[in-house]
Amino acid sequence: MSRYRGPRLRVVRRLGELPGLSRKTPRHAYPPGQHGQSRRKRSEYAIRLEEKQKLRFNYGINEKQLLRYVRKARRATGSTGEALLQLLEMRLDNTVFRLGMAGTIPGARQLVNHGHVTVNGRVVDIASYQCRPGEIISVRDRDASRRLVQTNMEYPGLANIPSHLEFDKNTMTGKVNSMVEREWVALSVNELLVVEYYSRKA
Missing domain, CATH: 3.10.290.10 (RNA-binding S4 domain)
Structure with missing residues (x-):
């Protein structure tokens, strides 16, 4: 799975503000697509997947790279989530x-x-x-x-x-x-959910 090169605002509409991906603000606040405006209950897996996708698209990395960063963060001392964000921010x-x-x-x-x-x-x-x-x-x-x-x-x-x-x-x-401190990470993301997402893979 290569780095994303498609429409950026489409991703921003789906995942929320991604300061690293685009400076533009979408005209519509709801996700793109036919069912974008319908309110569907999201599963726990879908919520974790969304948080993971935020990191991928904001920092412009592919799935394999993100998995490598998660494994590296696991080996670091302290919080795995914070170590992951530090690796990406640095x-x-x-x-x-x-x-x-x-x-x-x-x-x-x-x-x-x-x-x-x-x-x-x-x-x-x-x-x-x-x-x-x-x-x-x-x-x-x-x-x-x-x-x-x-x-x-x-x-x-x-x-x-x-x-x-x-x-x-x-x-x-x-x-x-x-090293960057957690409060200075511009992306609004729950890194613990990302770690949970990869708990069975990494």
């Missing part, structure tokens, strides 16, 4: 998005994949790269890269930069100060 594409260099996570992924972003002075073009405290994330020292990010910075996806990051707009340089 991805390079998400960090570039949270610094305001791109309007969405897919836009940030494109910046990273095309070699416009450096980590500690070296070009890193792997979107899933795990950022660590102390690392410096900046725009590559090229006119094309700077112009691209400058345009993106005029329309940032989220207004506030989380407490674990700092960003200098003049030099277009950001720094990871610490």
